[in-house]
Each structure stands twice: as structure tokens, then as C-alpha cells.
Amino acid sequence: MAFTETLTSLAMLKVHVDQGKDYLDYLRPFILQILVDHRPDPITDAVVRDHLRTQFGLEIPERAVQVMLKRIARNQPLTRETGVYRITGELKNPGIGPEKANASRHIQAVVSGLMEFSKSTSKPMETEEAAVRALCGFLAEFNIPCLRAYLRGTAIPTVEGKQPSDIVLVSEYVLRLQKTDPERFSSFLVMVQGHMLANALLCPDLQSAPRSYQGVVFYFDTPLLVQRLGLEGEPKKASCESLVNLLHKLGGTVAAFGHSREELSRVLRSAAGFLESPTGRGPIIAEARAKGTTKSDLLLLAGQADDLLREAGIDARETPPYEDSFQIDEAVFEKVLDDEVSYLNARAKEYDINSVRSIYVLRAKTTPLSLERCRAALVTSNSGFAQAAYSYGQSYGETREVSSVITDFSLANMAWLKAPLGAPNLPTTEVIAFSYAALRPSRELLGKFMGEIDKLEKQGKISARDHQLLRSSSIAQEELVRLTLGDEAALTDETVTETLRRVTIDIKKEENQKLTAERSAHRQTQEALALERDEKRKVRERLFWRCERGAGRFAWTVSILFVVLLLCGFTAGLGLRPRTPILGWVFSGGSLFVLATTIFSRLFGFNVKDMHQKVKDHFLTWLLKRQETEMGLVLDEW
Numbered sequence: 001m002a003f004t005e006t007l008t009s010l011a012m013l014k015v016h017v018d019q020g021k022d023y024l025d026y027l028r029p030f031i032l033q034i035l036v037d038h039r040p041d042p043i044t045d046a047v048v049r050d051h052l053r054t055q056f057g058l059e060i061p062e063r064a065v066q067v068m069l070k071r072i073a074r075n076q077p078l079t080r081e082t083g084v085y086r087i088t089g090e091l092k093n094p095g096i097g098p099e100k101a102n103a104s105r106h107i108q109a110v111v112s113g114l115m116e117f118s119k120s121t122s123k124p125m126e127t128e129e130a131a132v133r134a135l136c137g138f139l140a141e142f143n144i145p146c147l148r149a150y151l152r153g154t155a156i157p158t159v160e161g162k163q164p165s166d167i168v169l170v171s172e173y174v175l176r177l178q179k180t181d182p183e184r185f186s187s188f189l190v191m192v193q194g195h196m197l198a199n200a201l202l203c204p205d206l207q208s209a210p211r212s213y214q215g216v217v218f219y220f221d222t223p224l225l226v227q228r229l230g231l232e233g234e235p236k237k238a239s240c241e242s243l244v245n246l247l248h249k250l251g252g253t254v255a256a257f258g259h260s261r262e263e264l265s266r267v268l269r270s271a272a273g274f275l276e277s278p279t280g281r282g283p284i285i286a287e288a289r290a291k292g293t294t295k296s297d298l299l300l301l302a303g304q305a306d307d308l309l310r311e312a313g314i315d316a317r318e319t320p321p322y323e324d325s326f327q328i329d330e331a332v333f334e335k336v337l338d339d340e341v342s343y344l345n346a347r348a349k350e351y352d353i354n355s356v357r358s359i360y361v362l363r364a365k366t367t368p369l370s371l372e373r374c375r376a377a378l379v380t381s382n383s384g385f386a387q388a389a390y391s392y393g394q395s396y397g398e399t400r401e402v403s404s405v406i407t408d409f410s411l412a413n414m415a416w417l418k419a420p421l422g423a424p425n426l427p428t429t430e431v432i433a434f435s436y437a438a439l440r441p442s443r444e445l446l447g448k449f450m451g452e453i454d455k456l457e458k459q460g461k462i463s464a465r466d467h468q469l470l471r472s473s474s475i476a477q478e479e480l481v482r483l484t485l486g487d488e489a490a491l492t493d494e495t496v497t498e499t500l501r502r503v504t505i506d507i508k509k510e511e512n513q514k515l516t517a518e519r520s521a522h523r524q525t526q527e528a529l530a531l532e533r534d535e536k537r538k539v540r541e542r543l544f545w546r547c548e549r550g551a552g553r554f555a556w557t558v559s560i561l562f563v564v565l566l567l568c569g570f571t572a573g574l575g576l577r578p579r580t581p582i583l584g585w586v587f588s589g590g591s592l593f594v595l596a597t598t599i600f601s602r603l604f605g606f607n608v609k610d611m612h613q614k615v616k617d618h619f620l621t622w623l624l625k626r627q628e629t630e631m632g633l634v635l636d637e638w
Contacts, residue, residue: 006057
């Protein structure tokens with residue numbers, strides 16, 4: 001099965017990068033194995049290319065094979081004669097059998113898991129071949145289009161009859177693996193990383209390119225700015241953030257034109273205006289509703305856009321002024337753009353045209369041969385926009401070799417190839433972001449769905465509340481895609497009814513979970529408060545006894561002093577005179593103290609025992625107030 005070989009070969013490529021090999025050596029063991037197994041005579045680029053397709057399931061351009069044969073001939077017994085190679089000795093067997101067996105185990109685990117998962121969907125897969133084709137179709141989406149340096153967009157052979165529903169099914173499977181089966185998800189990532197590595201094989205001499213993007217400014221278009229700010233969900237934010245960080249590490253600069261930042265603010269204000277409207281749609285609104293973001297939150301973000309982008313590692317750059325010598329024919333480019341992109345908003349097209357003409361101005365008087373030397377490039381998530389810019393640019397030196405616009409995945413893939421071990425999480429963030437995006441309903445499917453629920457409400461088959469729920473709930477859109485796998489033909493009255501049933505169940509489940517969570521949180525709060533009260537009680541208890549001991553010591557000191565003065569007074573009253581003047585003064589003071597005490601006792605019923613306790617109580621109160629001030633305790637709690 002050719003496509004099974006493709007997946008196995010991609011997994012084998014991943015093994016090579018883990019061993020730290022240079023990407024130009026990735027193809028070497030495959031070609032050597034072909035030469036050992038088949039010993040073709042003569043050896044031509046076309047013959048090796050065909051064997052790569054049939055034996056390993058990889059679609060490699062002849063020119064890339066030619067470069068690799070030339071390099072292999074440097075240390076293997078190959079002789080070039082009249083434009084072809086011949087084997088002149090014993091070739092060293094690369095022995096890739098064990099690698100292939102190990103890779104096959106990864107593939108089998110993923111394929112069998114997909115077949116099992118598909119049974120719970122509307123499109124169960126009966127054969128391994130169907131599952132393998134679906135996986136190859138999914139991986140082929142991670143291609144590198146519109147780059148002249150690459151002879152193809154992907155190393156995966158063309159998947160005939162590829163269905164969009166397969167992409168949705170595999171995307172849902174990938175997200176399920178990420179959440180529930182880390183080991184099998186790792187096996188899937190082996191194929192993704194292998195495919196990204198295989199893209200290096202499509203460029204026959206990529207090694208000559210610089211290893212950094214020093215001096216290059218990558219301008220992100222508005223949709224990518226939205227994603228970087230997390231306004232379309234965390235997966236897309238993580239993917240965009242990984243790309244920005246990698247570009248910085250490779251010496252590049254990430255920026256945004258002034259008109260792109262203006263468009264960002266306009267988009268956010270528009271989303272804020274439609275957030276509470278039943279007709280409000282789009283990924284920003286869907287994400288805002290799911291996260292509970294308010295209208296005022298979006299308006300605040302619109303006002304802080306420049307600061308937020310700067311914090312996210314994206315510089316604010318002014319849009320270059322118009323220069324007649326370096327301007328594009330905007331009317332012609334607009335026609336090319338209309339063939340590739342369907343714009344709902346004419347202003348969005350104007351912003352895109354402005355971005356492209358700005359890149360031409362920044363590349364003025366240069367003819368870059370590689371992305372690493374192009375000065376500036378616009379990065380977009382819209383492959384149609386990138387294709388239009390590439391097609392238009394073939395007539396201009398500034399963009400003939402390096403398009404003015406490249407997709408974010410193309411850039412991420414090429415940047416990752418420069419340092420695979422330096423950005424190990426980038427393939428993961430890319431595949432997760434892609435999978436989440438694939439599970440959003442298309443504009444056409446969503447439009448048809450809205451029409452169906454409007455019809456069902458008029459017919460009285462669903463209530464106004466059900467209609468509102470289906471229109472505004474993000475859960476409804478997720479269930480819609482799961483039931484139809486993105487296929488408009490699968491949308492029927494029964495599909496809408498089933499979507500409503502699932503949404504209702506999910507909402508009840510969510511409400512029950514929220515109630516359970518609230519009860520749990522309430523219980524935890526009560527326990528925390530009880531624990532806090534108990535801890536405070538213990539603190540107060542310790543402080544009280546410490547203050548009580550201090551007050552007791554002070555009271556005893558005062559009482560002893562009181563008794564000493566009384567004894568001195570009584571002694572003086574008996575007529576005894578001390579020999580030293582100091583004691584004389586003490587005895588005199590004692591006499592006065594006895595007199596005062598006697599009078600005080602007669603008037604107020606004072607006695608020494610009461611005095612001791614009162615001194616202790618007053619001093620204890622003073623100590624407790626002092627602790628209240630120092631430790632922030634409330635005296636009333638005592």
C-alpha cells in the first residue's frame with residue numbers, strides 16, 4: 001500500500017532528525033537502499049525518483065534526486081558516464097530495516113486508532129487503506145506553496161479523491177489523542193515532524209541558504225495579529241507565538257504595518273458591535289462568546305492594540321509612502337486577487353493590496369534569490385492570498401524568486417528546518433491550531449445551517465428559544481461539524497434536530513458540572529474559612545497567653561514594689577532611722593505612700609489584692625491593643 005509506505009518513510013525521517021543529522025542527509029539512506037535492493041543500470045534521476053515513489057511513498061523532484069546522487073557518488077562506488085551513473089563496486093547497505101520496523105509500529109498504532117475512532121462518527125472507516133489515505137490527505141495540508149525554491153508543495157504523492165470530511169475527521173481524532181492518549185499522539189507527531197522534514201527534500205540545495213533571518217522583517221497581516229492576541233482561541237495564539245519566538249531566535253524581526261494595525265482596531269470595534277447581536281458571526285465573536293469577553297473588553301483591546309502587539313514581540317512600523325517607481329499595478333493585482341480570494345468586505349481587499357505594494361517598496365532595487373535575503377515579506381494565514389501574490393509577482397524581479405506574500409506555515413516550516421531541535425514544540429502547536437480551525441464550520445455550511453433553523457422555526461418544529469440557542473451557541477457549531485464532518489450535503493432537518501439534542505445535553509451537563517463545581521468551590525471556601533478561623537483562633541490563643549504572662553509579671557513587679565514601699569513606711573512609723581541618707585529618703589517616701597494608701601483605701605475600699613489584679617488587667621488590655629496594631633488583629637474578636 002503506497003500511502004502506508006509514505007507514512008512509514010515520514011516517521012523514519014523523524015528518527016534522523018532526532019539523531020542530529022543534517023537535513024540534506026535525510027534522503028541519502030533511502031536512495032542507497034534503492035541502489036542496493038534494485039541495482040538499476042543505468043542509474044538515472046527518473047529511475048530513482050520512481051523507486052522513491054513506489055518503495056518509500058515519497059514524491060521527490062528529479063532535480064533534488066540529481067543533487068543527492070552527485071553527493072552520494074563522492075564516497076560510494078558510483079561512476080558518472082554520459083549523464084547517467086553506474087555501480088562500479090560494492091555499495092554499503094544502509095540497513096534501514098530496523099528503522100522501518102520501528103516507524104511501522106508508530107503508523108499502525110495511529111491507523112488502528114483512527115479506524116476505531118471513526119466508528120463513533122458519521123463516516124466509519126472500514127479499511128486501513130481508507131484510514132491511511134485520510135491521514136495522508138491531512139498531512140498534505142501542511143505544505144509549502146508559492147515558493148519558487150521548492151519544486152513541489154509537499155513530498156506526499158497526490159491523494160486522489162481526497163474528501164474535506166477526511167480532514168475534519170482526522171482533526172477531531174488528533175484533538176482526541178492530545179487529550180486522552182499522549183502516547184499515540186506522540187506517534188502521530190512523528191509523522192507530522194517527518195513531513196515537515198520531507199519538505200526540505202523538495203529544495204535541492206537548501207543548504208546554501210543562510211542559517212538565520214538577520215536583516216529580514218516579516219510583516220504579519222491582520223488575521224495573524226488577531227491570532228497572536230488570542231482573539232481566535234488559545235491554539236492559534238500558541239502557534240503564532242511559537243513562530244514569532246523562533247523568528248526572533250533566528251535573528252529576524254516581526255512587525256505590523258500601520259494600516260494593518262488600523263484594520264485590527266476596526267475589526268475589533270466591529271466585532272464588539274455585533275457581539276450581542278443574533279446575527280453576529282465570525283471566529284472573534286465565537287471566541288469572545290465562549291470566553292465571556294464583553295463588548296467593553298473588545299473596545300478596550302482595540303484601543304490598546306499597539307501596546308499589546310509590542311508586548312507580544314511585534315514591532316509597530318509605519319506603512320511606506322507611495323513611490324511611483326516601485327508601485328505595483330493595483331488594478332491588475334486586484335483582478336488576480338479576486339480569482340483566489342472571496343472578500344466579504346471591500347476594505348479588507350484594500351488593506352491586502354496596500355500590504356503587497358508596501359513589500360515592493362521595501363524591496364526596491366533588489367532581486368532577492370532567497371527568503372533570507374529578501375529584506376521584507378508579508379506573512380498571512382490565507383493561502384489564496386499568498387497564491388495570488390505569487391502569480392502576480394512572477395513578472396517582477398523583486399518577487400520572482402521570493403514571493404511578496406508567504407503563508408505562516410510555510411515560514412514556520414522553513415524556520416523550523418533551520419533548528420528542529422531548537423523549537424521542538426512548533427510542530428505540535430501547528431497541528432493543534434490547524435485541527436481546531438478545521439472543526440469550525442465553513443462560511444457556506446454555517447449559512448446553510450442558519451437557513452435551516454430559520455425554516456424549522458417558521459414551521460413550528462423548533463421553539464424561538466431553540467432557534468436562539470442554535471444560532472448563538474458555540475457548542476452548536478462544534479456539534480454541527482461533528483455530525484456533518486463539514487459536508488454541506490449531510491445537513492438535513494434530522495441533523496439540526498440532533499444538533500439541538502446534543503447542545504441541550506451538553507448545556508445540561510455543563511450546568512450540572514457548574515453546579516457541582518460551585519458546590520465544591522463553596523465547600524472548599526467554607527473549609528478554607530474554617531481553617532483560617534481556626535488558625536486565627538490559635539494565633540489569638542497563643543498571643544493571649546503570652547500577653548497574660550507578660551501582664552502577670554508586670555503586676556507582680558508592681559505589687560512587690562508596693563509592698564516594699566509599705567514596709568519602708570511602717571518601719572519609719574516605728575521610729576527606726578536608717579544610717580544612710582538614701583534609705584532615709586526611701587523611708588520618708590514609704591511613710592507618705594502608707595498615708596496615701598490608707599486614705600485611698602478608706603475612700604474607695606482599696607486593698608493590695610485588688611490592686612494586683614487591676615494592674616494585671618489594665619496592662620493585659622494595653623498589651624493586646626498593641627498586638628492588634630502590630631499584627632492587624634481585631635480587638636473585638638478577642
